[in-house]
Amino acid sequence: MLTEYDSIGKWISVIHRQFQTYINQELKEQDLNASQFIYLINLFQEDGINQETLTSKMYIDKSMTARSLKQLEKTGYIRREKSKTDGRAYEVFITKKAQAIRPEADRILTEWNKLLAENINDQEIISLIHVLKEMSDNVLTRQKDIPEASSKKKRKKAKIHEKKSKNRQKI
Amino acid sequence: MLTEYDSIGKWISVIHRQFQTYINQELKEQDLNASQFIYLINLFQEDGINQETLTSKMYIDKSMTARSLKQLEKTGYIRREKSKTDGRAYEVFITKKAQAIRPEADRILTEWNKLLAENINDQEIISLIHVLKEMSDNVLTRQKDIPEASSKKKRKKAKIHEKKSKNRQKI
């Protein structure tokens, strides 16, 4: 039961891949792909957000954000302004082009959710979302609890110039 | 509610990525990565399976199977035998090296499921699995119903005559 792959992870992975495929099919006439689409959806909800906030809202790697936004900027769906209060940060804004496809974007997501939820009652859906969120939280909590000897939690030892010892072997 | 990305797809994607990261962390001392690991798990359940069956059991693209098995063969976790009854097919067998890591593999999955399920009661887990399966099924059913294959299928050159009626029995 809980010891087998064939329980939760498998179906999560399957649905994740189905989602990618579905979105890409729906977008195949647009100059947009699935990951850029998801970034737009998040920007619709909070325009003017900076990349870091967007990244953590999506629980994704910041490099993905950098690359996706770069492409969205090139194709004219967003523009970026250097923050006036923080010279490192950009504020990200959607353009008219993005606004124009918003109804279609909403439609695509609505259809997807409708497809997923077919023959499943509302109570189960609500419970599902709740449980998924909680699971995700469990993982995040663990990641915080176990800093993993990573570079995140810098020890205060502050050895002078330890930089050279980075050639760790991965096997 | 159901019209927002922030409902199901988001958490599915987040947990999917967390799963990849978790497995890769657990495996970082092994000559195995997350996707190969999942193939092994499936092979433990059904040794001697052929690639096509394995592929559909995992709901993944067959090219991924080809590449992952190639690597697993190179690192000695599996071997392949040409099927005696079908000259196109391979039967895939796990080796002693794979058997040897099976307990560790089971442990990793058990821990993952335990982590996910922390503070979530068994009934919710059972319901979750059931609902996820059903959702995945909903998507698969749609894919069957909407073959849309005619546009995908490139005409082979010198296709002489069209079938009497479109033969759309593709998956």
Place this chain on the structure above:
DNA sequence: CGATATTAGTTGACATAGCAACTAATCTGT
């Protein structure tokens, strides 16, 4: 039988994603 289609598997191209290393700007403690 023989033409044609279908199937199992491989490969090339490209999209999606994480990690580590890097730059430049900002923050912190003394």
Place this chain on the structure above:
DNA sequence: ACAGATTAGTTGCTATGTCAACTAATATCG
């Protein structure tokens, strides 16, 4: 103030995954 740490963002490398085109073997059906 200012050195060292941290943060925002970018980039290189690699893994994960899909789609389409391809080869070779097999199935179908006149």
